[in-house]
Each structure stands twice: as C-alpha cells, then as structure tokens.
Amino acid sequence: MEYSIGEVAKELNLTVYTLRYYDKEGLLPFVNRTSSGTRLFKESDIEALKVIECLKSTGMPIKEIKTFIDWVADGDATLQQRYDMFLERKAVVEAQMEEINKTMELINHKCNYYKTALDAGTEDIHKKDKIEV
Amino acid sequence: MEYSIGEVAKELNLTVYTLRYYDKEGLLPFVNRTSSGTRLFKESDIEALKVIECLKSTGMPIKEIKTFIDWVADGDATLQQRYDMFLERKAVVEAQMEEINKTMELINHKCNYYKTALDAGTEDIHKKDKIEV
DNA sequence: TTTAGACTTCGAGTTAACTCTATGAGCAAA
DNA sequence: TTTGCTCATAGAGTTAACTCGAAGTCTAAA
Numbered sequence: 001m002e003y004s005i006g007e008v009a010k011e012l013n014l015t016v017y018t019l020r021y022y023d024k025e026g027l028l029p030f031v032n033r034t035s036s037g038t039r040l041f042k043e044s045d046i047e048a049l050k051v052i053e054c055l056k057s058t059g060m061p062i063k064e065i066k067t068f069i070d071w072v073a074d075g076d077a078t079l080q081q082r083y084d085m086f087l088e089r090k091a092v093v094e095a096q097m098e099e100i101n102k103t104m105e106l107i108n109h110k111c112n113y114y115k116t117a118l119d120a121g122t123e124d125i126h127k128k129d130k131i132e133v
Numbered sequence: 134m135e136y137s138i139g140e141v142a143k144e145l146n147l148t149v150y151t152l153r154y155y156d157k158e159g160l161l162p163f164v165n166r167t168s169s170g171t172r173l174f175k176e177s178d179i180e181a182l183k184v185i186e187c188l189k190s191t192g193m194p195i196k197e198i199k200t201f202i203d204w205v206a207d208g209d210a211t212l213q214q215r216y217d218m219f220l221e222r223k224a225v226v227e228a229q230m231e232e233i234n235k236t237m238e239l240i241n242h243k244c245n246y247y248k249t250a251l252d253a254g255t256e257d258i259h260k261k262d263k264i265e266v
Numbered sequence: 267t268t269t270a271g272a273c274t275t276c277g278a279g280t281t282a283a284c285t286c287t288a289t290g291a292g293c294a295a296a
Numbered sequence: 297t298t299t300g301c302t303c304a305t306a307g308a309g310t311t312a313a314c315t316c317g318a319a320g321t322c323t324a325a326a
Binding site: 137138139149153158166169170171172 | 304
C-alpha cells in the first residue's frame with residue numbers, strides 16, 4: 001500500500017508544506033515518485049518519518065537529522081556513527097526528563113500556591129513567607 | 134543583596150542580551166534601576182526569572198508569559214486567571230511527559246537495534262523483520 | 267470535455283527568540 | 297587621568313523551521 005503526501009500529512013499530523021520542506025532538506029531521499037513526479041510514500045517511509053519526528057522531539061536540528069539519513073544510505077560502514085548518535089540522543093532525552101520533572105515540581109508548587117490564595121481571596125496569605133511571582 | 138545583569142546572566146545560564154530582551158518584552162517590570170539607569174536585580178527578581186524560565190520550558194511563548202506578568206502586577210483580581218494558567222500548564226507538561234516517554238521508548242529500541250547490528254557487523258541481521266531507518 | 271481538487275517546483279515571506287553592533291555613560295584600578 | 301570593564305539604548309541582523317503564493321500538471325467525476 002502506498003500513500004500520497006496529503007494522506008501522510010494527515011496520518012502524522014504534519015502539513016504537506018512541512019513534508020515537502022523535509023524532502024527539500026534531504027530528509028526523504030527514499031520516497032519514490034510516479035512517472036509524473038508525484039511522491040508515493042510506502043509503509044517504511046512513514047516509519048522513517050516517525051523516527052525523524054522522534055529525533056526532532058529530542059531537539060535535534062534538521063541538518064543533523066539529514067546527516068543521520070545520509071548515514072543510513074551509506075549502509076553498514078556507518079553503523080557505529082548511528083549507534084553513537086542514538087546513545088547521545090538517549091543522554092539528551094534523559095536530561096530532558098530531569099528538566100521536565102523540575103518544571104513539573106515548580107508548576108505543582110504554583111498550583112498549590114494559587115489554590116490557597118484563591119481560597120483565602122488574597123495572595124497576602126503567602127506574604128509571611130516571601131513575595132512570590 | 135543585589136545583582137548586576139551580568140551576574141544574573143551567569144547565575145541563570147542566560148546571556149545579558151537575553152535578559153535585556155526579556156526586559157524589552159515587558160517580562161521584568163519589577164527590576165529596579167540605579168539613578169544612572171543600571172538594572173539592580175534583587176533575590177525575588179531572580180526567583181521570578183526562574184518562574185519565567187519554567188514557563189518557557191513548557192513551551193509558553195514570551196507574549197503569553199508577559200500576560201501572566203501583567204496579571205501579577207494587577208494583584209488579587211487576577212488570582213483565578215493565574216491559577217487557571219498554571220492548571221493548563223500542568224496539563225501541557227503532563228502531555229510532554231507522555232510524549233517524552235514514547236520518544237525514549239523509540240530511542241531505546243534504536244539503541245538495541247544498532248547494538249545488535251554492530252555486534253553482527255551488518256544491519257542485515259534485522260532484515261528478516263523489516264527494513265528500518 | 268470541463269471542472270475540482272490534489273499534486274508539482276521555485277522562491278519569497280513569516281515568526282519567534284534571540285543576538286549583535288554602534289554609540290555612549292559610569293566607575294574602579296594603575 | 298587614562299585604560300578597561302560593565303553597564304545602557306536603539307535598532308538591525310540572524311537563524312531555524314516552517315508557510316505560503318504563483319504558476320502549472322495530473323486525474324477522476326459530472
């Protein structure tokens with residue numbers, strides 16, 4: 001089964017503009033075309049796009065993702081680079097998880113702070129501690 | 134104790150350019166100045182900046198953070214808005230946590246995939262399943 | 267066969283969040 | 297008092313990642 005750019009966009013919650021932009025940036029060299037030039041995405045292309053979205057969500061810029069895509073095309077000679085890259089991404093995501101936990105702590109603190117203030121009708125209830133924003 | 138913009142930048146791992154930009158965008162109306170115009174950050178200003186960085190890390194744009202800063206200046210009348218905002222941020226962060234867990238799953242899968250391929254010396258070891266990127 | 271809708275490329279425009287340059291002031295040490 | 301560092305503003309420049317407009321092609325339904 002093959003899919004048009006519009007179908008893929010809908011499936012992955014992207015726009016067709018974004019997919020064409022990815023292609024323009026060299027992220028989708030594996031996507032085939034019809035004789036008239038229309039892109040035909042296969043199942044494995046969609047899986048590759050999910051990996052691209054995964055890398056993007058770790059904060060990896062498009063240019064670095066392209067480097068990875070180039071490595072894939074280069075075959076077994078680049079297995080070590082690709083392994084190292086994913087190990088590095090793993091470390092990045094672990095750091096993000098720590099960061100997000102700290103963020104959640106502060107957000108929760110603020111939820112409690114404002115719940116208490118709201119119940120009291122005034123923020124002054126907290127002024128005994130210190131002035132907060 | 135009060136701090137210069139350079140000291141605050143170093144402390145919070147920001148640049149002085151960024152801090153001045155925040156000020157320009159209305160995020161730091163509470164920071165006092167010397168008679169000659171130099172910014173003097175107090176302890177509570179640094180705490181406020183940490184909240185700003187926290188909101189930023191949830192993906193909140195500067196303009197929305199400014200709205201919040203304006204609410205703070207408006208006092209008790211905006212307690213409900215501020216509470217609602219933090220509840221919304223909490224939901225956003227919870228979604229981010231789910232997203233990041235999925236990301237980590239895929240990254241881990243890829244780490245294992247490439248470790249196995251590397252040990253075998255070729256990616257073909259996985260070709261029995263399906264072609265992967 | 268014409269009309270609608272989805273597809274194509276090229277290149278320009280947009281947006282957020284910085285990031286820096288130019289120019290000048292304040293201040294402390296040599 | 298000059299040197300050097302940090303501070304200030306205004307406004308221009310940068311960057312990434314889209315996002316879109318123009319102009320044209322392809323295909324299926326009416």
